[in-house]
Amino acid sequence: MKFAVLVFPGSNCDIDCFKAVEAIGEQVEYVWHTTTDLSGFDAILVPGGFSYGDYLRCGAISRFAPVMNEVKKAADEGKFVLGICNGFQILTEAGLLPGxxxxxxxxxxxxxxxxxxxxxxxxxxxxxxxxxxxxxxPIAHGEGNYYCDDETLAKLQANNQIVFRYAGDTNPNGSVYNIAGVSNERGNVVGMMPHPERAMDQLFGSEDGKRMFTSILNAWREQHGAAVNG
Structure with missing residues (x-):
């Protein structure tokens, strides 16, 4: 399996994402925001950071980068797309995720x-x-308050598109319904504010994020008639 890690001016979690993929033993490459071909990749990671300095609003400029046209094509083809923190913001701005x-x-x-x-x-x-x-x-954000109107929330609930919620009464940002991550209707695009790529080893406080990357690998291998070893 081959992962692409997008890099925008101001990305600062691209290296973390790259290392996370390396940790599960799969191929990974950095992909600059001007790239116009993602056909060689099976999954696309849109990392956190402050793309274009968060000018206008988070993700509002990045959504016009040439590579985002290719991300949309990849999503339409059923490839896996994961947006983390600023990546989540970019995916909502690009219309790939609701809210x-x-x-x-x-x-x-x-x-x-x-x-x-x-x-x-x-x-x-x-x-x-x-x-x-x-x-x-872990989380690390100043604009992580997920908002959608009541109609959109009802659709998210009905379609089982809410992937993660802040547990109990721990909501750190005011997100509606404690939402921390959502998917598109098809389920191949997910955005989340917390950083699974920073939870790959107990040495750093948690290794709970590692299973997100092995989940993607498992899903891809099931599509291709294999299963995750170990």
Missing amino acids: ALIRNNGLKFRCHQTPLEVVNSATAFTNQYSQGEVISI
Whole structure:
């Protein structure tokens, strides 16, 4: 399996994503934002950071980068697309995911470990977790407050598109319905504010993020008639 890690001016979690893929033993390449061909990749990671300095609003400029046309094509083809933090913001701005990310309700940058409930363990990104499992994944954002209107929320619930919620009463940013991550209707595009690529080893506080990357690998191998070894 081959992963692409997109790089925009201002990305700062691209290396973390690259190392996360290396940790599960798969191929990975950095892909610059001007790239116009993603046909050689099976999965695309849109990393966190401050693309284009978060001018206008987070992700509002990056969504016009040439590579985003290719991300849309890849999503339409059923390839796996994961947007993390700023990547989540970019995917909502690009219309690949519903809703929007706005300023944290406390107007402060939040950076700490956060318990997440796995709301949908049947996606390509969560098949290695148990339904309802609470995992520990760090956050680092100032504009992670997920917002959508009541009609969109009802659709997300009806279609099982809510992938992660902040567990219990730990909502750090005011997100509607405690939402921390959502998918598109097809289930091959997911965006989340917490950083699984920073939870790959217990040495750093948690290894709960590793199963997100092995989930993607497992889903891809199932499509190609194999299973994850070990």
